[in-house]
Amino acid sequence: MACLICGPKLATCGIVISIWGVIMLAMLGIFFRTHSAVLIEDVPLTEADMKEDKNPPQNIFTLYNQVGYNCFIAAGIYVLVGAFSFCQIKLNNRKEYLVH
Template structure:
């Protein structure tokens, strides 16, 4: 069948992984853009930013990491759509064979 790249089990695994990736990365993006203090260890902050005393620079880094999480979630959405297409092609192949 034309366009069929992976089997049904791999497509199902891709759907599950992309669903979890979208949920996790969207939540992380929300928490980073709201400047959650718990995530400070995951922000690339250097000592000079702390000594500067300007929290806006730290908030800018939080926002940058949050936007990166949203971009990664969008990539996972594309991967999930690809897996859904592969699942439909596999079902069509089964239908045509039987």
């Protein structure tokens, strides 16, 4: 049995937002993995990260990579939301053809 949860407009909105989220977060993930200097403000650095470590750049690069992985995970979640929205659009289209 099909589980119709949202209407066609909400499902379409979910697809649009999912596409935007996947593109944006995938690009951010790539830029974090390449250690883009512009994104240094978005890396969760503390003063202890730089003083306690004997090799501070390596610690910063590790934090960059972790944020990049988080972006890829969030992009994956957006893919799931997009797939759910696509299924909802298909169920709404199928419902239109049913005779009541």
